[in-house]
Amino acid sequence: MTVVLSGSEVAKRITARLPDAVVEANDQAIVVESKSLFEVARYLKESPKFSFDFLNYIAAVDYYDYFEIVYQLTSTGYNHSLVIKTRCYDRENPALPSVVELWRGADFQEREAYDLMGIRFEGHPDLRRIALWEGFEGHPLRRDFL
Amino acid sequence: MEVRVPADYIYSALDLDRKEGAAVEELKARSQQPIPDRDRWLETELERNVLLTSVDAILNWARRSSLWPAICFPACCAFEFIATNASRFDLSRFGMEILRASPRQADLMITAGTLTWKMAPQVKRVYEQMGEPKWVIAMGACGISGGIFRSSYNVVPGYNRIVPVDVYIPGCPPRPEALIHGIRMLRHKISRGHTEIVLPDLQTIRTRRPGAAKRKAR
Numbered sequence: 001m002t003v004v005l006s007g008s009e010v011a012k013r014i015t016a017r018l019p020d021a022v023v024e025a026n027d028q029a030i031v032v033e034s035k036s037l038f039e040v041a042r043y044l045k046e047s048p049k050f051s052f053d054f055l056n057y058i059a060a061v062d063y064y065d066y067f068e069i070v071y072q073l074t075s076t077g078y079n080h081s082l083v084i085k086t087r088c089y090d091r092e093n094p095a096l097p098s099v100v101e102l103w104r105g106a107d108f109q110e111r112e113a114y115d116l117m118g119i120r121f122e123g124h125p126d127l128r129r130i131a132l133w134e135g136f137e138g139h140p141l142r143r144d145f146l
Numbered sequence: 147m148e149v150r151v152p153a154d155y156i157y158s159a160l161d162l163d164r165k166e167g168a169a170v171e172e173l174k175a176r177s178q179q180p181i182p183d184r185d186r187w188l189e190t191e192l193e194r195n196v197l198l199t200s201v202d203a204i205l206n207w208a209r210r211s212s213l214w215p216a217i218c219f220p221a222c223c224a225f226e227f228i229a230t231n232a233s234r235f236d237l238s239r240f241g242m243e244i245l246r247a248s249p250r251q252a253d254l255m256i257t258a259g260t261l262t263w264k265m266a267p268q269v270k271r272v273y274e275q276m277g278e279p280k281w282v283i284a285m286g287a288c289g290i291s292g293g294i295f296r297s298s299y300n301v302v303p304g305y306n307r308i309v310p311v312d313v314y315i316p317g318c319p320p321r322p323e324a325l326i327h328g329i330r331m332l333r334h335k336i337s338r339g340h341t342e343i344v345l346p347d348l349q350t351i352r353t354r355r356p357g358a359a360k361r362k363a364r
Contacts (some may be wrong), residue, residue, distance in 0.1 A: 131262070131264070131300075132264065132300060133264050140299045140300070145299075
């Protein structure tokens with residue numbers, strides 16, 4: 001059975017390494033600054049203590065005030081998992097660093113979030129719509145889409 | 147050579163062989179003539195009959211008796227179709243158990259499932275690749291009107307936006323009985339159809355014949 005790591009415990013280690021990265025943390029998840037997301041992700045993947053070599057999914061949530069992007073990570077070696085989140089306050093032009101470089105599985109997931117939520121992932125090698133066709137107006141999973 | 151048999155056997159091996167031989171000889175003696183064909187009377191009966199019918203009746207009979215469905219199963223109604231096709235409901239009663247992977251060999255499209263706008267061009271293309279005459283059954287709520295997804299941004303509200311539909315089968319999904327009822331309605335529709343046979347114009351054929359123009363000029 002996969003062990004779910006406590007977010008606040010992991011956050012302490014992240015803060016020791018990257019002081020301004022963590023916004024808040026509880027037992028379930030860690031919320032990190034969007035500009036330091038890539039650094040946090042790289043640390044979690046490459047540090048031998050965590051070695052999160054597998055990205056389960058990327059989810060995007062629309063909370064009206066901000067978009068929240070959720071990443072669930074798993075280490076196949078240690079068999080533990082962790083959820084990290086980040087927030088995008090710019091509704092007109094939300095942008096985040098891409099993690100495709102770290103986990104190839106993020107490719108289609110980020111394209112889906114771009115297609116349906118309109119979040120741009122900077123550094124994605126091929127950011128196109130994936131479910132809808134090119135030329136579709138708007139991003140249908142946003143709460144204000146109608 | 148003497149055959150040694152264990153003492154506790156009821157029959158010796160030789161006795162068993164003889165019994166078998168007697169049975170074979172008896173069956174062989176009884177089976178010297180072929181069993182008469184029980185349908186032999188049909189041949190003489192058929193010779194006495196001449197059946198008169200119309201071209202429409204023959205063509206419609208042939209068409210409705212072996213409808214071959216093209217594969218167009220985008221969503222869950224397909225499972226009811228599979229159930230209909232399998233042993234319990236036995237679609238082969240209607241001569242249509244073969245699902246053609248190639249639309250060019252099919253003449254019926256059963257649209258079993260929700261269609262999205264992104265998939266719509268492919269479905270239209272499959273329909274256009276089917277040879278004439280062809281029919282479409284819109285199966286299920288999504289096939290008829292888009293169903294519960296009707297107001298969605300990417301669902302086609304009914305297959306009749308894409309292809310002409312002959313029979314609508316309501317249900318979400320329709321039970322196999324409903325599908326069979328729909329197929330019977332379609333067969334009824336086909337049997338009342340009229341085929342227009344266009345014979346070539348003899349005058350045009352004559353003038354088009356090679357050498358005809360030359361002869362005229364002379």
